[in-house]
Amino acid sequence: MSETNFDKLASQPILLQANRVWRTYSGGKLIDQWQGNDHPEDSSFPEEWVASVVKATNVGREHIQDEGLSTIKLTDGTEVTLQEVTDSNPEAFLGKTHVEKHGSHTAVLVKLLDSSERLTIQVHPDREFAQTMFNSQFGKTEAWYVIGGRQIDGEEPYVLFGFKPGMTAEKWKELFEQQDIPGMIDALHRIPVREGEVYLVEGGVPHAIGIGCFLIEIQEPTDYTLRTEKVTPRGNIVPDQACHQGLGFENMLNCFHYDAYSLEQIKDKWFIAPTQLQETAGGSLRALIKETDTDRFTMNRLTVVSEYAYENDGTFAIAIVVQGKGKLLWGSEEISIKQGNTFFLPASLSSVKWISTDESPLEVILCYPPKP
Known part of the structure; x- marks a missing residue:
């Protein structure tokens, strides 16, 4: 390759x-x-x-x-x-x-x-x-x-x-x-x-x-x-x-x-104790593990009820679709996603949009490396 x-x-x-x-x-x-x-x-x-x-x-x-x-x-x-x-x-x-x-x-x-x-x-x-x-x-x-x-x-x-x-x-x-x-x-x-x-x-x-x-x-x-x-x-x-x-x-x-x-x-x-980071009409983002808890990694929980735009901060993320189903959009492209899918989101991927297509919310865990 x-x-x-x-x-x-x-x-x-x-x-x-x-x-x-x-x-x-x-x-x-x-x-x-x-x-x-x-x-x-x-x-x-x-x-x-x-x-x-x-x-x-x-x-x-x-x-x-x-x-x-x-x-x-x-x-x-x-x-x-x-x-x-x-x-x-x-x-x-x-x-x-x-x-x-x-x-x-x-x-x-x-x-x-x-x-x-x-x-x-x-x-x-x-x-x-x-x-x-x-x-x-x-x-x-x-x-x-x-x-x-x-x-x-x-x-x-x-x-x-x-x-x-x-x-x-x-x-x-x-x-x-x-x-x-x-x-x-x-x-x-x-x-x-x-x-x-x-x-x-x-x-x-x-x-x-x-x-x-x-x-x-x-x-x-x-x-x-x-x-x-x-x-x-x-x-x-x-x-x-x-x-x-x-x-x-x-x-x-x-x-x-x-x-x-x-x-x-x-x-x-x-x-x-989890803390709220952001809440919109389409979903919410909560911190499960923060920089103040440890300098080894961080973890967030994304809950999507309709759609949620995720902006990259210059590093990569590891995403686990814990429950629900929907779509993941970037640029003009998209992919269907469901419970059990896992993704690597590269640092060069500037932004994505998570969309829930199910009656129940789409739950995604986002894991990050230590901050430089």
Whole structure:
């Protein structure tokens, strides 16, 4: 594919191919339903990675070279990775100021996640730890926007989040070495989750997404996950390498921040209240994650009842059509859109118009990289 044809993509919304990724836990039925797939079911592919230029780190699946990378189907039917496209002209696709800061890297990763079992208790590195131990400019601070959920075996959706008061590094190490999983679970706050809630999960904070959660996750662009459980809730063995990512268990335990908080303190520190940005007769725009919440990414929710004009600010966006159907217009061109579609909106695309053609509003999540 010539660079000229890639350049043409820089002036239009780019429809992304479905991109399911293998994980150590099960789920994905709600993603299947959301995408309109036949025979929705839970499996070992519980995540959809959106606009990803990050390869998944899955022990035992290293032979799958491009697992995790998002692809685009060209008009001639061939597929190329999003990374190939953005590499062809980084400023056109990512924006000049973004490239000055991050080069040809998008500096962000977005996922949809549906859990039919609790994930293992884990931690992600902050930037300092990632730089020292992984030689990476990015850690893995992330945020969750809950878009749904389900009751499974009588349990409502929940997350485990943050150490309770009284936890110390010594106590946590003892729980880990004994593989006292009930003790580790009890050391974290169990928090019911509801649709529309937003949680910021900074690097170093212990957590585990519980059963029945359906959410959008925006994060720094790495797959660094350190796990303290050697057996998953459904009984699968987690290899040591998958626990410590090659760092060894001592370094893994050093990744945790051992600050302990009450539930009220956690809510004050890491629960984010959406704020209204703009409202018109045709729709509204709300900030889910703002620059004042974190410097790693931002996220907005667009609700369209008739039509809404979106103006670009010189950087790219990642768009997820959460519900509804309609049209996406740019210049003299348009494309039909529906729930489950995901798009990369290049920096060179100056403006688009979202139009709802359904009785129910068109809901779109817009995800952005860190501000330069």
